[in-house]
Amino acid sequence: MSANGSPLQVTFWGAARTVTGSMHLVDANGHQILLDCGFYQGKRSEARQRNSTFPFRPGDIHALVLSHAHIDHSGNIPNLVRQGFHGPIYCTPATHDLTAVMLADSAKIQEEDAEFLNRHRPKGERPIEPLYTREDARRCVTQFYSIPYDRPGEVTPGVQVRFLDAGHLLGSAIVALRIQSASQEHTITFTGDLGRRGLPILRDPAPVPPAELLISESTYGGKTHPPVGELAGGLEDVVQRTFNRGGKILIPAFSLGRTQTVIYYLHQLILSGRLKNVPIFVDSPLAAEATEVFRLHPECFDEVTAKLLADDPDLFGRKLVYYTRSVEESKQLNGRKESCIIISASGMCENGRILHHLKHNIENPANTILIIGYQAPDTVGYRLVQRQPKIRIFDGIYSLRAEVVVMNGFSSHADQGDFMDFLGPIAGQVGKVRLVHGEVEQAEALAKSLRDKGFKDVVIPARGEKVVISP
Numbered sequence: 001m002s003a004n005g006s007p008l009q010v011t012f013w014g015a016a017r018t019v020t021g022s023m024h025l026v027d028a029n030g031h032q033i034l035l036d037c038g039f040y041q042g043k044r045s046e047a048r049q050r051n052s053t054f055p056f057r058p059g060d061i062h063a064l065v066l067s068h069a070h071i072d073h074s075g076n077i078p079n080l081v082r083q084g085f086h087g088p089i090y091c092t093p094a095t096h097d098l099t100a101v102m103l104a105d106s107a108k109i110q111e112e113d114a115e116f117l118n119r120h121r122p123k124g125e126r127p128i129e130p131l132y133t134r135e136d137a138r139r140c141v142t143q144f145y146s147i148p149y150d151r152p153g154e155v156t157p158g159v160q161v162r163f164l165d166a167g168h169l170l171g172s173a174i175v176a177l178r179i180q181s182a183s184q185e186h187t188i189t190f191t192g193d194l195g196r197r198g199l200p201i202l203r204d205p206a207p208v209p210p211a212e213l214l215i216s217e218s219t220y221g222g223k224t225h226p227p228v229g230e231l232a233g234g235l236e237d238v239v240q241r242t243f244n245r246g247g248k249i250l251i252p253a254f255s256l257g258r259t260q261t262v263i264y265y266l267h268q269l270i271l272s273g274r275l276k277n278v279p280i281f282v283d284s285p286l287a288a289e290a291t292e293v294f295r296l297h298p299e300c301f302d303e304v305t306a307k308l309l310a311d312d313p314d315l316f317g318r319k320l321v322y323y324t325r326s327v328e329e330s331k332q333l334n335g336r337k338e339s340c341i342i343i344s345a346s347g348m349c350e351n352g353r354i355l356h357h358l359k360h361n362i363e364n365p366a367n368t369i370l371i372i373g374y375q376a377p378d379t380v381g382y383r384l385v386q387r388q389p390k391i392r393i394f395d396g397i398y399s400l401r402a403e404v405v406v407m408n409g410f411s412s413h414a415d416q417g418d419f420m421d422f423l424g425p426i427a428g429q430v431g432k433v434r435l436v437h438g439e440v441e442q443a444e445a446l447a448k449s450l451r452d453k454g455f456k457d458v459v460i461p462a463r464g465e466k467v468v469i470s471p
């Protein structure tokens, strides 16, 4: 029981048996604390319904704790605020800055989507409202409060939060909650998204604190990623091969995290002389802004990167990388005859500037499309990975003649070995485990390895399922 006699419990409202829409509700000492408030991504109508309707009253939530800036963890915050949430939002300083940039961009997409749908709306149908506007996004950021890693902060009366580095994205955190009830102290650890061992730029995840309830992600709970050490060599091969035949390389990438990792590797390959004369264009205004935020937060870097940054402040390559912002600049890239690398969003080629680049380059066998991220079924990116001979882009059908290379090692999520490394040491010091943020197959694979390690009470909750820590 918590301090005022109400139960201490957690309800899983998102990323339950799936990977998007992270959102868990903690009832503690009669207060409601939301862990993450992410976008649910899926079929358009279902996603709209899920994201626009909360299973609780937003005005009843006392505080929000945000693990990191990725949109599937932060993307629905403006909507929560729009629907009546007035409380504080706690996160690390880098997450604060990154989320502000992300939400402004997300709001712009919401507004543009609604505008597009309204233009094509059948007569007599009610106009579609954007899920939230740029004004909503701006407003919610005023409710953010930064707490640095490893410093305790009070979330609600008797509930303390401590952020530990999750090593997954700049500012990403493992959330450790300590709940002081009348007679006892209770603990909850929420991993957020966990990073990998040896990823560049970021530190490896901090030790995961033991707790009565461990809520862990499970995205790649049953998979083994190619080793991080092979990434630079693989990237070098692709670039050499494509440039030797006079082609361009297109890299569809989400703007946050992976884009900076690819730039980092290319920069290192160029500095060490392994690659020469490689013009790199990052064609995404959001990526440019996110990279600026990375430069503002060297406190989040690992030792190697911090040292590199001290020796060369141009770590993310302003001298070597050209960031295009205007649509005009973006279009000019298609007129270029010379070999170059173009990194552009969106990562699954569903929208954004990458589609224009694909249209102009997909039919030339000298070119390479380099896929570095997960591609959901029914996306253009998925069809590219399948190497389907004909690809629809906008209203046209194009023959896929460019080489398609898939490099899965860029993932910033823990794989099965990482999980065992991070969670293994606390087997026996954890009461209950709830696995979220994973398709069922991956979550089940992780559940099995955790049980084998000695973890008890490991459950993969369905949406709306509850776990009681203290009745």
Ligand SMILES: [Zn+2]
Residues within 6 Å of the ligand: 068, 070, 168, 169, 193
């Ligand atoms: Zn993430």
